[in-house]
Amino acid sequence: MRLDPRTRLLGIPLLFLPPLVMQAPAYLLPITAVTGLWLWRAGGGPRLRAALPLIGVLMLSSLVLWSFFVKGQTPLWGPFTVEAVVFGSGMGLRLCAFTLIGLLYLTLSPVEETAWALNRLGMPFAVSFAIVSAFRLMERTARTAQTVFAAQTARGLKLDEGSILHRIRAYIPLMVPVLVLSLRRVDLMAMAMESRAFGAKCRRTSLLDFRMRAADWLTLIVCLLVATGAVWLRLHGHGVLIPGRL
Amino acid sequence: MSLEFRDVCFAYKNTGREALKNISLALAPGELTLLMGAAGAGKTTLCLAANGLVPKFRKGGLSGAIVVDDVDVTALPVAERARSVGLVFQDFEAQLFSTEVSLEVAFFPENLGVTRDLLAERVSEALRAVHMENFADRDPTRLSGGQQQRVVIASVLAGNPRAIVLDEPLSDLDPAGRSEVVEVLLGLVRDGASVLLVENDPVLAQRAHRVAVLHEGRLLAHGTPQEILRDNDLLRSADLPPHPLCDLFERLGMSARPLEVDEAAAEFPPKESVDSRIPSAIILQSTDWVLEARSVSFEYVPGRRVLEEVSIQVPRGHIVALLGHNGSGKSTLAQQFIRLLEPTSGAIFVDGRPVSEFRREEIGRHVGFIFQNPDNQIFAETVFDEVAFSPRQQKLSDDEVRARVNESLAAVELQGREDDDPFSMSRGERQCVAVASVLAARPAILIFDEPTTGLDAAQVKKMMALLVQLCDRGHTILMITHAMEIVAEYADEVVVLQAGRVLLQGPTSQVLHEVETLERAGLRPPPVVRLAHALRLPFLTAEDFR
Numbered sequence: 001m002r003l004d005p006r007t008r009l010l011g012i013p014l015l016f017l018p019p020l021v022m023q024a025p026a027y028l029l030p031i032t033a034v035t036g037l038w039l040w041r042a043g044g045g046p047r048l049r050a051a052l053p054l055i056g057v058l059m060l061s062s063l064v065l066w067s068f069f070v071k072g073q074t075p076l077w078g079p080f081t082v083e084a085v086v087f088g089s090g091m092g093l094r095l096c097a098f099t100l101i102g103l104l105y106l107t108l109s110p111v112e113e114t115a116w117a118l119n120r121l122g123m124p125f126a127v128s129f130a131i132v133s134a135f136r137l138m139e140r141t142a143r144t145a146q147t148v149f150a151a152q153t154a155r156g157l158k159l160d161e162g163s164i165l166h167r168i169r170a171y172i173p174l175m176v177p178v179l180v181l182s183l184r185r186v187d188l189m190a191m192a193m194e195s196r197a198f199g200a201k202c203r204r205t206s207l208l209d210f211r212m213r214a215a216d217w218l219t220l221i222v223c224l225l226v227a228t229g230a231v232w233l234r235l236h237g238h239g240v241l242i243p244g245r246l
Numbered sequence: 247m248s249l250e251f252r253d254v255c256f257a258y259k260n261t262g263r264e265a266l267k268n269i270s271l272a273l274a275p276g277e278l279t280l281l282m283g284a285a286g287a288g289k290t291t292l293c294l295a296a297n298g299l300v301p302k303f304r305k306g307g308l309s310g311a312i313v314v315d316d317v318d319v320t321a322l323p324v325a326e327r328a329r330s331v332g333l334v335f336q337d338f339e340a341q342l343f344s345t346e347v348s349l350e351v352a353f354f355p356e357n358l359g360v361t362r363d364l365l366a367e368r369v370s371e372a373l374r375a376v377h378m379e380n381f382a383d384r385d386p387t388r389l390s391g392g393q394q395q396r397v398v399i400a401s402v403l404a405g406n407p408r409a410i411v412l413d414e415p416l417s418d419l420d421p422a423g424r425s426e427v428v429e430v431l432l433g434l435v436r437d438g439a440s441v442l443l444v445e446n447d448p449v450l451a452q453r454a455h456r457v458a459v460l461h462e463g464r465l466l467a468h469g470t471p472q473e474i475l476r477d478n479d480l481l482r483s484a485d486l487p488p489h490p491l492c493d494l495f496e497r498l499g500m501s502a503r504p505l506e507v508d509e510a511a512a513e514f515p516p517k518e519s520v521d522s523r524i525p526s527a528i529i530l531q532s533t534d535w536v537l538e539a540r541s542v543s544f545e546y547v548p549g550r551r552v553l554e555e556v557s558i559q560v561p562r563g564h565i566v567a568l569l570g571h572n573g574s575g576k577s578t579l580a581q582q583f584i585r586l587l588e589p590t591s592g593a594i595f596v597d598g599r600p601v602s603e604f605r606r607e608e609i610g611r612h613v614g615f616i617f618q619n620p621d622n623q624i625f626a627e628t629v630f631d632e633v634a635f636s637p638r639q640q641k642l643s644d645d646e647v648r649a650r651v652n653e654s655l656a657a658v659e660l661q662g663r664e665d666d667d668p669f670s671m672s673r674g675e676r677q678c679v680a681v682a683s684v685l686a687a688r689p690a691i692l693i694f695d696e697p698t699t700g701l702d703a704a705q706v707k708k709m710m711a712l713l714v715q716l717c718d719r720g721h722t723i724l725m726i727t728h729a730m731e732i733v734a735e736y737a738d739e740v741v742v743l744q745a746g747r748v749l750l751q752g753p754t755s756q757v758l759h760e761v762e763t764l765e766r767a768g769l770r771p772p773p774v775v776r777l778a779h780a781l782r783l784p785f786l787t788a789e790d791f792r
Contacts, residue, residue, distance in 0.1 A: 110345045136343055144622075150586050151623040154615040156607050156639035156687060173635065176625035180669070184621075185340045191299050192341040195333045196405060200325040202359035207352035207369065209362060 005109060005117035005208075007216040011223040012105045018230035019097035020246070022239035025086060028093035035100040044107035051103060055096045062092030070242070087241050111135055116208045125204055133189075141182050148177045249273040249296065249331065249409035249440050254310035256291055256300060265291040267463040269310070273409065273440045273456075278431055280451045280471075281444045283460035284485035285672065285702040289444045292460070293413040296442070297331040298324040314408050329358065332407035336414040338395045339387070347373070347389075347397055348382040354405035372404040375437075376430045391572045392423025396430055409440040416445055417700060420571040420728040422768040428453060446702065448475050448489040449773060452505050459484050476503035487703040490731065490773045494788040507773055511780045535559040535595075536691050536722045537583055537613075542592035544578055544746075552578050553746045555592070560691075560739075565713060565723045567737035567754070569730075571768060575746040576726045580693050583724070584615045596691070610636060614684035618696040620676040629655070629671075629679055630664040636687040654682040657719075658712060674705035681712065692716060693724045698732055710736050731772040734758055734786040742767065755784050 003011075015035075022028050039048050066088030072081025109117075111132035118128035149157075152173045159170050233239055250273065256266040265288045273279045283289045294300035301308045302324050312320045314330040322330075332354075335341055344350035351369045360368060373379045376396040381389065386397050395415050402410060412431070416424045428450065435441050435455070443454070451457050457474040459466045461484040467474055474480065478488040478496050488496075491510045492503040504510035537560035544553040553575045560566045568576045581587045582594050585606050594601040596612055604612065617623060626632040633654050637647040655661050658678040668679050677697070684692065697713065698706045710732060717723050727733060733740055733754060740757040742750040744767045750757045758764070758771045761779050771779070778785035785791055 110349075112344055112346070112349050133343060136345075140339075147617070148622050150581070151615075151617045153606065154584050154586065154610055154617075155623065155636045155683065156610045158607055158639060173623075173625045177622055180624075181621055185337075187303070188335060188337055188340040189343060191294075191303050192333075192335060193343070194302075194324045195297050195299060195328055196354040196401065197325045197328040197357035198353075200328070200357050200359075202357075205356050205359055205362055205365060207349060207356060207362065207365050 002210075003219060004210040004212050004216045005113035006120060006210070006212065007219050008105065008109050009114060009117040009121070011220050012101060012108075014223040014227040015101050016098060017227035019094045019101075021230050021234040022094070023087065023090045023241040023245070024239045025089045025093055027233075027239040028090050028097060032093050032097045032100065035097055035104060039100055039104045039107060042104065042107050044103055047103045047107060048100075051099055055099060058095040058099070059089075059092035062095060063088040066091055083241075090241060113208060113210075116206060116210070119206075126199070137182070137186070137189075140185065141178065144181050144185075145174065145178050148174055148181070151177075248275050248315055249411075249442065250313040251292070251296075252311040252313055254292070254295060254308070254312070256288075256295060256308045257306050259305040259307070265306075265463050266295065269460075269463075269465050271458055271465055271468060273442055275440050276435050276438045277455040278435045278441045278443060278453070279456040279458060280454035281442055281458050281460060282446050282448075282451065282474075282481075282484070282486055283444075284446075284704060285674070286462070287460040287484070288463040289460055290413050291463075293333060293411045293442070293444060296409075296411045297333045298322065298327045299333070325357070328354070328405060328407065330408050332402035332405060332410045334395075334398055334402055334410070334412040334415050336417055338391065338398050338415070338418070341398045341401075342386040342394060345385055346382075347378065347384050347386055350386055350397055351401045351404045354401055358405060368404045368406070372400040375403055375433065376400045377426075390423065391419050392426040395419060395423065395427050399427070399430060403434070409442070410434065411442045412444065414444045416447075416450070420768075421730070421770055422571055424450070425768075446486060448481070448487060451475055452489075459486070461485070472505065475505055478503075485702070485704050490788070491777065494774055494777070494791055497788050497792055507776045507780055510773075510777050514781055534562045536562045536597055537724060538595040539579060539582070539589075540593045540595070542579065542582065542589045542594060544575070544582070544587065545590045546578075551590075551746060553589075556743070556746070556748055557592075558741045558748060558751060560722060560724050562722050563717065563720060564738040565717050565725060565736055566739040566741065567733040568724060568726045568741050568743065569728060569733055569769065570743035570749075571728065574743040576743055577695060579743070580615070580695065580724065580726055583691075583693060584609050584613050586615075607639070610684075610687050610689065611640070612689055613691045613693060614687060614689035615693045616681055616684050616695065616697065618699055620673070620680035623680055623683070624668045624676060627667060628664065629660065629666050629668050629682075632668050632679055633683045633686050635683055640687070650686045650688070651682075654685040657685055657716065658682045672705075674701050674708065677701065677705075677709060678712070685716075690720070691722045691724070693726070695726045696728075697725060698727065698729055706732070728769070730758070730769065730775075734772050734775050742769070755786055758786060759784065 019028055019031050063085060067080050067084040070084040070087045072083030074082040076082050076085060115128040115132040119125050157173055159167060251269050251271045254266050254269040257264045269292060281289055291300055294304060295308060296312060311318050319327050319330045342350055344353065348369050351372050352365055355365055355368045373382055376399050378396050378400060386394055416427055431441055431443060452471050452475065454471055457471050458468040459474060466484050467480055475489045476492055478492050481488045489505060491505060495502055495504065500513060502513050504513060539556050539558050542553055542556045543551055545551050556579060568580060570576050578587060582589055583596060585601055596604065624632055630651055633651045634647050637650045658681050660678055660682060668676055697709055701709060713723055714736065737754045740754050741748060742757065749767055750760055750763060758775050759779050761771055761776060764771055774788060775786055
């Protein structure tokens with residue numbers, strides 16, 4: 001059974017709390033693994049695959065960076081200590097869990113359902129529609145950027161040569177066409193929306209129809225319990241490596 | 247359900263240009279009216295005026311009246327007027343903003359406050375009308391061009407407007423996609439709708455009930471397709487291409503003006519026929535190939551092949567057309583010649599060398615790639631800077647850069663326009679700037695991706711004359727297209743791709759006469775070729791007949 005979009009909109013942010021309050025990899029690893037598995041089962045395989053390089057970068061950079069900020073007692077290799085590596089792993093896993101939960105929400109919730117939920121929670125439709133349209137436009141702008149990159153590369157564009165200033169200027173042939181094409185698209189989209197009665201003076205209806213059922217309330221209660229459980233554990237010293245630090 | 251323009255005039259505020267001059271045009275219910283006109287004739291302005299986007303989004307002075315079913319709707323706001331006039335734009339991608347077809351189609355009636363029970367019914371009806379009822383839960387962006395345009399039409403139909411206006415909805419579609427959309431429109435008019443379709447193809451105009459011709463903002467003519475299309479002088483005076491068969495007969499000095507191939511064939515006396523068919527396997531005579539794909543397969547997603555064992559050769563100094571439907575793999579194959587994509591298996595050769603031996607920044611000096619939309623690459627404030635981009639990337643001296651820019655602008659006949667702002671030029675001129683900017687790297691091989699899409703007849707002629715001129719100067723040209731008449735008139739060789747495989751390959755005169763094979767693949771040779779085929783003559787153009 002499909003959950004009410006309001007359940008997803010309210011419930012999934014609660015799931016951000018456990019990785020936020022935990023520091024120890026022993027706690028964060030299962031959270032990340034379960035979220036990854038859930039994402040995979042929910043049909044988010046392609047998103048997960050696409051996010052793997054980002055996850056790798058997050059893990060690696062976290063491991064390296066935290067070694068400079070966390071002072072440990074047990075030397076491991078060079079500037080690295082066992083304590084710093086463990087803490088860095090935990091923070092890397094936290095960022096991975098955040099990424100996976102975000103992807104899980106995107107996989108489970110089409111943008112129209114998010115707009116519907118925001119609307120039902122009191123946000124005016126024009127505002128909620130603008131928010132979700134921005135997500136759609138980002139996706140299309142990314143595709144436009146790929147095409148523009150291909151066109152300029154075919155003309156010999158080089159982005160990795162010269163000074164920093166030169167490299168920044170090298171992006172102008174990419175930025176200008178993407179900007180121009182995006183502005184045109186937005187203009188046309190605005191015309192297409194209005195010519196389909198967007199903003200007409202009548203009460204808007206929706207093809208989407210959801211009602212909060214027992215399963216929705218149960219899901220929200222479970223999410224709430226998981227979130228408060230994690231906070232309770234943290235307050236009782238579980239999953240903490242460096243007290244006083246988030 | 248009728249739509250009427252009564253003495254409509256419009257002048258743009260920023261330029262003062264009079265885009266519409268006293269247009270009076272009535273569209274009867276149950277009729278498809280086709281609106282023809284060259285670039286700048288006022289077609290889009292008239293479409294936007296029909297539902298109020300002019301003057302709301304394009305500021306200027308509008309006078310006259312737009313009347314729907316005898317009700318003057320001119321003063322109504324756009325969102326309210328949408329109940330009367332539905333509008334479909336050329337760019338179908340920009341009109342799709344939902345993640346699911348059914349939600350896309352529901353958007354219009356939702357805005358009109360249609361109750362939920364009725365909404366589901368409206369969505370189903372609209373999808374049935376465009377034969378997309380089995381795609382209700384699909385993501386619109388994953389559909390083909392023709393399917394996307396049909397979803398856009400369904401999304402307008404779902405609002406139950408009394409009249410539908412479509413601004414060049416077919417120009418980005420391949421022949422199969424065009425045919426799909428036209429069938430849908432004819433179905434709508436059979437149900438009593440009043441439809442105005444902007445389109446310049448005289449062959450397609452035959453299927454309309456009425457044809458209107460706009461020229462420089464004025465309504466030049468309005469009548470049946472037979473009346474309009476048989477008048478070559480009228481179409482030429484509006485800078486429109488005449489019907490190919492009428493044009494052929496005029497050139498041959500014959501008085502008849504046939505619109506159908508059978509009708510035309512009957513005008514020719516029976517004569518000894520020539521067998522123009524080609525054998526199934528073509529062996530090219532040339533061995534001097536500048537581009538070659540050997541058993542190339544390609545996958546964007548593992549396991550899903552977009553190209554399957556494709557082998558083609560492009561001979562030096564010729565124009566070769568790469569023909570096929572949207573999604574047949576044409577662009578995917580062409581992009582491998584400049585290393586934008588690497589084959590999953592097989593090999594690509596440029597000038598006899600494996601393309602993998604070229605560095606990416608080096609390949610542009612051998613193979614130039616002109617993308618379909620010039621706006622994908624234009625970024626500079628002046629034409630000079632735009633064209634100088636490639637030579638400057640090669641770190642050439644200022645004198646050499648200037649020489650290359652002058653040479654390239656001369657090739658596209660844009661000398662003296664160095665200081666112009668490319669963004670303020672016409673689409674045809676911007677296309678020429680894009681060509682010049684590629685020529686500045688002096689590549690011997692040029693690949694054009696849909697060089698005529700979005701251009702009017704005069705611009706197409708100019709663009710193709712440029713290609714011929716470049717070929718005469720020694721360039722080899724590979725042209726990706728689905729415009730059959732362009733292929734017939736300008737290509738020396740043709741490669742036809744279908745579903746990622748080579749269907750036909752050989753000289754144009756032979757490939758285009760494989761009429762049955764091409765039609766089975768949804769590609770219809772132009773009327774002059776079909777006439778020649780019916781007469782068993784190996785001709786491609788009106789010139790050949792002469």
